[in-house]
Amino acid sequence: MGSVLVLFGVLGSVAVLLAFTLLRRGNRATENADGLQIEQARRVQAHNDRTSFSSISAHNTPPTMGDSYRS
Template sequence: MVDLLVFLGLLALFAAFLIVKLLRRGTSRTENADGLLIEQARRDQAHVDRMSYNSSTLHNIPYPWGDSPRG
């Protein structure tokens, strides 16, 4: 029983440590120009991916491109 309490205490201590570490890290944005350009490129690519691979795009096509039985 003592072993279980020690284990749960260590687990809770570890969880508290991770919470504090993540909260202290902050959510500051990138300050230099290279980082901002990388962020913009990733946002643009994510937007293109969301528009290209959404449900209506994928499920309303009768055949995948190039696999049409009509040639």
């Protein structure tokens, strides 16, 4: 019983720490050009990855009757 309480205490502490960290950071904008270029490069890379590794491009097959929910 005590170990379960310790487990929940640790999980609660981690959740509070994460929430505090995220709220403290806020949604601040990048202040220098290097940071903006890094953000843009990551955004472009994420877009390219989503396009390159999508199900349609990976399997290279036309949709079947089971894939009608995509239309």
